[in-house]
Amino acid sequence: xxxxxxxxxxxxxxxxxxxxxxxxxxxxxxxxxxxxxxxxxxxxxxxxxxxxxxxxxxxxxxxxxxxxxxxxxxxxxxxxxxxxxxxxxxxxxxxxxxxxxxxxxxxxxxxxxxxxxxxxxxxxxxxxxxxxxxxxxxxxxxxxxxx
Numbered sequence: 001x002x003x004x005x006x007x008x009x010x011x012x013x014x015x016x017x018x019x020x021x022x023x024x025x026x027x028x029x030x031x032x033x034x035x036x037x038x039x040x041x042x043x044x045x046x047x048x049x050x051x052x053x054x055x056x057x058x059x060x061x062x063x064x065x066x067x068x069x070x071x072x073x074x075x076x077x078x079x080x081x082x083x084x085x086x087x088x089x090x091x092x093x094x095x096x097x098x099x100x101x102x103x104x105x106x107x108x109x110x111x112x113x114x115x116x117x118x119x120x121x122x123x124x125x126x127x128x129x130x131x132x133x134x135x136x137x138x139x140x141x142x143x144x145x146x147x
Contacts, residue, residue: 006034011142013120015042019127020135023054028068028127032075035125039076045121046078050110050137052128053084062089069093077125079117081110084132107133111140
């Protein structure tokens with residue numbers, strides 16, 4: 001895989017899926033499905049997603065982000081952290097479908113919260129448009145840990 005495109009990383013007993021290169025509704029759906037498959041294959045742990053804005057969607061942006069909330073729920077993701085103006089629609093839609101959601105201000109706040117909620121054997125998806133720097137959340141959470 002190309003770096004930052006469904007790159008599987010291991011940090012102790014936590015698995016991270018770094019898909020922070022770019023984001024569209026279709027790639028978000030694929031990433032959520034990948035997370036679901038990795039959790040199922042592992043046979044333990046929870047699926048958590050850290051999602052940020054998909055940029056440059058124009059007037060379809062709100063609806064596209066809301067659809068992603070549905071993908072999150074369909075994939076059985078247990079907890080969702082979002083940041084960014086548009087990503088609020090992801091949290092709202094996923095929350096209505098029973099996902100435990102956390103809307104935070106920025107990537108730094110996402111990292112702090114993720115450190116608090118992650119547990120051994122969790123699988124965590126990181127995805128958003130490149131300029132949202134979702135990969136920096138990985139650095140903030142796992143800085144200095146193995147690969």
